[in-house]
Amino acid sequence: MYLVSKLSKDYSEALSPHDLELYTNGGYFYGLIPLEKTLPSDQKFEFPIKNQYVCAPAHKEEMELLYYRLTTNEEEVERTRRRNILRRKPIVSDPLSDVTAASIRDWKIRCDTSQSQSHTICSRSSQRFLPTRLIEILEVDTKSQKHHVRLVDGNTLNEETEYIALSYCWGGDLKTALRKNNIDSYRTKIPWDGIPRTIQDAILTSHKLGITFIWVDSFCIVQDGSAGDKEIEIGQMTQVYTHAALTIAARRARDAHSGFLHERSLPSGTSAVSFRDDDGIQRQCTLTFLSAETEEDENVLDTRGWTLQEYLMSRRLLIIGSWTTTWSCRKERIGNKDGWTLDRKKGDPFRYGGSWTSSENTVFKGTHPLDAIAFFGTHPDCDHPRPADHIVRAEWDRLVRLYTRRNLTRQTDRILAISGLAQVFSPMRGGEYAAGLWVKDFPRTLLWQARSGSLCPRQNDQGPSWSWTAINSTIAMGGGLGRDVLSVDSIKCELDQQSAPFGSVSCGVLCVTGPALDLEWKCSRSTANWKNPGGHHLSYLMPHGRYTNADIRFCPDAEEPDSDWAPVTLLAVETVILKMASEDQEERTLHLVGIGVGHSIAPPMHNHISQSLGLPWTFYATECATLDELMDLARKDTTAGLVVTMPYKNAIIPRLDALDDLAATIGACNNVYRDWEDPKKLRGTNTDWRGIKGCLLEKGDQAGVPVLNKPALIVGAGGASRAAVYALSSHFQSSIIYVLNRDDQEVIDLMRDSQKLSPVPTIIHVKAGEAQKLETPYYVVGTVPDFEPQTPDELAVRANLEQFLSRPEKGVLLDMCFKPRRTRMIKLAEQKGWPTVEGTHIIGYQIEEQWRLWAGEERVKKLDREGAWKVLMDSAEKSPGINF
Structure with a gap:
């Protein structure tokens, strides 16, 4: 690849893209540094000779690095002219100069x-x-x-x-x-x-x-x-x-003997280029084809x-x-x-930042929740605002996953090497700590899962069998999606050292009471079932003495020894069945809250549901100009629940009393309901993903069955995109998700929140001109408002989307925006031959779960689904706010 730059002499730090043009025979180039004095290039390049200059050494101390992309595409050149030039420092060879x-x-x-x-x-x-x-x-x-x-x-x-x-x-x-x-x-x-x-x-x-x-x-x-x-x-x-x-x-140090102060060398992929300066003296510069922002x-x-x-x-x-x-x-x-x-x-726990507080009046604004937890761990009496319990629990669960991916020379150190973190978390988590688990989280914390590709034998000297510390696999903490039905009678852990309450234990005994079922299980590692993510078969002993398949999936956490059919006991820890709301006939209100919600078609449908259930409840679309205004409405005794929309799906999280694990995992909350045990408390969850899943199954070749293991594409990286990532990765097994978005930081934040998923999907931020190199996505989800692109970044998003949609392979496209119903994205996709689903349908696929949380399981059984959908579709057809 030939490289020539046309650069004004005596360039300044305020160098604009108009002063710099790049020529190449194709591909990308990163890391060009101009010399303090510009130099003419070799005449052999087949480009206009006037004002051509070659690159400067990439290893010159205290020089600024101009960071840009080379292209031969004229449209790309024009867009590059309008972009800012980012400046980066070069590598400093002495690590401690x-x-x-x-x-x-x-x-x-x-x-x-x-x-x-x-x-x-x-x-x-x-x-x-x-x-x-x-x-x-x-x-x-x-x-x-x-x-x-x-x-x-x-x-x-x-x-x-x-x-x-x-x-x-x-x-x-x-x-x-x-x-x-x-x-x-x-x-x-x-x-x-x-x-x-x-x-x-x-x-x-x-x-x-x-x-x-x-x-x-x-x-x-x-x-x-x-x-x-x-x-x-x-x-x-x-x-x-x-x-x-x-x-x-x-x-830098591989081990204790390697050291880390030796001179740094340039990364691989560099090459030396010779040139002549104005005096005819031959000199050499170094080019690197590696981005200055590479990991x-x-x-x-x-x-x-x-x-x-x-x-x-x-x-x-x-x-x-x-x-x-x-x-x-x-x-x-x-x-x-x-x-x-x-x-x-x-694997860096601080890779993705994220503020845990929305308060402007705190010295902790903008700090990472892990740093706040560590601070309060050593300053327990400090009266500053602190992270909510659900945030602290989510961070602990994330650290367990990060920690269990790492290696230990001695596996018996598994509980010891995280004991310091447990001590730090203790003042915030509160209560007793038992072999890697917090007692206050029992019984749901028992639902941890091994997530490694292969299973390891169970170790008897690392921890109790009910603790993840006994398993040498990557661990994903579970639970919190339903109601606890198991009660813990006692937990007894004998510490190896009484002075180390977060250290290793010699034994641990857990006594519980709850629904149990005697089953039989046969383990055979030679069968395909062992590696099948569907798990093992469990059989149920019928009264007549025969065994019947219990239709229960059992995924082992460790490599168990081969066995014949053996008796086991299945314990129920959680259930999603919720008790019925109180039978009182007091008037209650439900609200869709956000900014620009006046066009909503949801109120008629929800009011139809409340009438069909015999509840004197009324659903409103309520504008909330500020988060404080929203929370004042939520705290009213007459408010039974909320549907939260933009721009509050992320901002509301620190203001809630509790957040279920699903919303914490997704990183966004769109539904608020009263705690069943303490109605004064507001709990948050996410039901958007159900709407996305239902919509994507409507059309395409899948006939109601998801097409698995295909790349997916999301347009946008705001609050709604979190639910899309969860639905696509967890329910459609899309391990690779492309994201088109004009703002880099929003994508970084989305990547951070997606680290909570298990397995973690690979999210690729597709920049201008990069779509053509990527595989065609099967599922496409739009999560942004409908508008005509204006800026270079917005135009780049549109160009990439059109590049994906123009290919012969077609999947399903859902645009969550429905103002208007026929969005620009929907029209473009249909022009390219894609089956599409409009965003109004998302509302319908969430109603059962929303009303289960608001009114209880028994009432949801009586919900008029067909009637509710009919009202929703009629409202969509007649609404002037979304039909234009």
Whole structure:
């Protein structure tokens, strides 16, 4: 590929796209950096010669990186002219250069001095702590760079002493680690040559930052001491990392011997290009075909179980990565870097940010919920607003899934390596902790599931059989979709160490009472059934002595041994059957709430339902200009429930008293109802996905049966798109979902929320001109209002959609917008030969679940479905608000 740029001389930082044109014979190019002085190109290029200049080195310190795309498409060139040019720094070859070290010190000072104001969330608790042991940095040999270091006891130091903590991968046993036979000599001197390279680099970093004490587990915990001593130290991990001045995350280091301060090299895919300058001197520059926003390379540190809690418990992190050094504190998780701005890895718990509070009057606004949970874990008496319980529970469930994807050298550490996080979550979760599960979540928390591709044998020495800690698989926490029918009589866990309440247990006994069924089960790993996601057959013993298939799917969590038919007991934990609403005949109101809801066709249908059920309830479409106005309406005693629409499907979540697991998983709430046990409490759920599923099954080749394992496409990335992702990934098994959207951040937020799903779908943000490279989606769901595209980004979305729809393969298209019913998207799809479903139908497919929550299961049995649908369709035909 030939590359030439036409660039104005003496360019400024305000360089506009009009000053820069790019030519190529096809493909994409990323990472062009102009020289301080422009240079003429070689004359052999078959392009206009005038004002041509070649690229500059991509490894020049403190140069700005112009980031753009090359194309030969004239329309794309015109759109590029109108786009902004993003600027990126190049890679800094020295991970701890003087400039980088100065920046880190400045970032730390800014965080330290702002902890009474904007950086309150970064502050330590008032109760000071020092680890049992620390490494002290004494003298430095400037020639050899060898440091004189020794082991000191924390109780001999001033309580205000600053120290750094290290998070790294051991990679095997360390011969020179702290042991009973060397602890005395290490108090005098730790031989520098015996310290592994990664730990040496951490000591060098600490010294350069002006901090003379560092905590490293292998040299501060006696490795061959009694098990009790080690568990006591593990029990202090939370305090070690939260009280550290900062934690060095050695992402570059494969193991303890690799180090992380060696010079960085450019990523793969680079090439050298020679050129002549104005004086005829031959020089060389480096081109890279890798985006400046590409994810940081995955490192071993990202796969290790212990490092997750070290990462999360730290108030401040210094992340030494393959291509960049990053400062990350609870207030500023991104942005402070010495080089390229890179995306986080998918396994990073902070990859997707998201505010947990809608309040403008809090220093925590915009902070990640995990950071807020960690703060309140060490500041339990702080009177600042804090995340709601359903948010805390959802974050714990997400961390269990992330944690169980990681590896442990010793599987018996499965409960230990998350014990620090459990301690952090404890003040927010409240109540007793039992072998990885929170007692307040029983019995529904027992419905966890193994999600690995292959099953592992059950381990008897890791935890009780009813706890996920006994299973070496990726775990998805379940439950919360129905009513509890199982009661817990007692939970008894015997701790290995009484001083470590979140640590390992020697045994755990769970006694429960609930509906039970005696069944027979036969396990045979040689059958296809073992790998079948449909699970195993369970047979039911009939009174006449014969066994009948119970039509129950059983998915094992572990690889069980082969067995003949054996008796088992099936326990019911939850049921979706809800009790009937009270028989009183008081007048109640239901509301569709949002902005621009005056055209809604839902009220006549819902009022028909209430009349057919004999309830004196009235449904209204109610404009709510603010979220406060909406919540005032919701809290009225006469309000029986709400249907929530834009723009409040996400914003309402922190304001509710509870959120069921389905809404927490989807990340959006469109239905609010009264808690059955405490009517003062408002609970949220999501029923949009039912409407989407019903609509997609209406048309196409599936004849009412979903077409599985096909790519899907969603237009938009707002609140409604969350339900679409859930419906497509969970019920149509679309593992790849394309998203067309004009706003990048909205797609990032959608990716964040989709991490809660299991399995997690791959979401691809399709940019301008990229649709032609992708497989045709079978299901297409529109989630945005109907409007004529104007901006370059909106036009790019339209062009990509048309590219997908113009192909010979056809599926089904649903546009959730129905103002008007015949949207531009519907018309375009029909022109291209696609079967379409209008958004009005979504309303009808949700009514049963909505009324089950509002009025109870028994009343829903009497619901006039056919009549309700007829009223809905009649309203749609007659409404002037949606027929234009």
